[in-house]
Amino acid sequence: MVSFLSKKWPNMERQTTMVLATGNKGKIAEIRDLLVDFPVSIKYLNDFGPIPPVVEDGDTFEENAYKKASQVARIIGLPALADDSGLCVTTLGGLPGVRSARYGGKGLDDMERSARLLRAMAGEKDRAAAFECVISIAVPTGQALTYEARCEGLITKAPVGDNGFGYDPIFYFPPLKKTFAQLNREEKSRISHRGKALSELRAEFEKVLTWIRMHLPEEEKFT
Numbered sequence: 001m002v003s004f005l006s007k008k009w010p011n012m013e014r015q016t017t018m019v020l021a022t023g024n025k026g027k028i029a030e031i032r033d034l035l036v037d038f039p040v041s042i043k044y045l046n047d048f049g050p051i052p053p054v055v056e057d058g059d060t061f062e063e064n065a066y067k068k069a070s071q072v073a074r075i076i077g078l079p080a081l082a083d084d085s086g087l088c089v090t091t092l093g094g095l096p097g098v099r100s101a102r103y104g105g106k107g108l109d110d111m112e113r114s115a116r117l118l119r120a121m122a123g124e125k126d127r128a129a130a131f132e133c134v135i136s137i138a139v140p141t142g143q144a145l146t147y148e149a150r151c152e153g154l155i156t157k158a159p160v161g162d163n164g165f166g167y168d169p170i171f172y173f174p175p176l177k178k179t180f181a182q183l184n185r186e187e188k189s190r191i192s193h194r195g196k197a198l199s200e201l202r203a204e205f206e207k208v209l210t211w212i213r214m215h216l217p218e219e220e221k222f223t
């Protein structure tokens with residue numbers, strides 16, 4: 001491993017451990033894919049004992065992403081990466097937005113939330129919407145880096161496709177003439193809000209790792 005890393009990442013002979021601060025399996029799969037060849041050892045919330053849930057009461061994706069990353073980093077004592085994202089529908093004044101995971105109330109699953117949104121859009125001609133994503137990487141002392149991106153599309157009249165998660169079946173991406181749920185993970189990541197935010201992060205990953213190491217206590221730098 002070290003020899004592979006030292007060829008591709010000459011200044012990164014050791015791996016840095018980073019916790020993915022999300023319980024959303026769809027996000028985990030997409031983020032893991034995009035960091036697979038990077039010199040980080042990824043840990044998941046499940047690798048640690050029960051962690052108090054983060055109250056996502058921020059008004060912006062950025063606030064919530066920072067809250068999730070910084071709380072997990074502080075409690076676990078390792079750098080953490082969190083994603084706050086959602087679907088913003090123009091004609092609904094940007095809703096469900098930061099409340100995308102809770103739209104329609106507690107106890108609904110992804111399909112029921114999408115059905116609810118389609119009902120709210122019934123008869124509406126303006127179907128414009130955008131997925132937005134903010135990635136926050138925080139260290140235990142609270143400093144953080146932020147990456148963000150959006151992806152514009154249209155809300156369909158009915159769900160189409162079986163892939164992905166969340167609102168993917170009702171989000172149509174005109175350039176590919178498909179909903180996100182008709183794309184495989186790689187196709188989606190090339191154009192999605194999360195894929196674009198993570199590709200900015202990938203583009204300067206070496207700098208990010210150096211920044212993380214500078215902000216870690218001595219004994220955790222090379223775990």
Ligand code: ITT
Nearest residue numbers: 022023024083084085086087100101165166167168
């Ligand atoms: P964590 O907070 O644990 O990361 P969460 O699902 O609660 O998981 P958010 O608060 O960021 O995450 O809510 C994001 C919601 O927005 C998510 O549950 C989906 O309903 C929707 N969403 C975000 N990105 C999406 C994507 O790529 N495809 C479909 N729906 C997405």
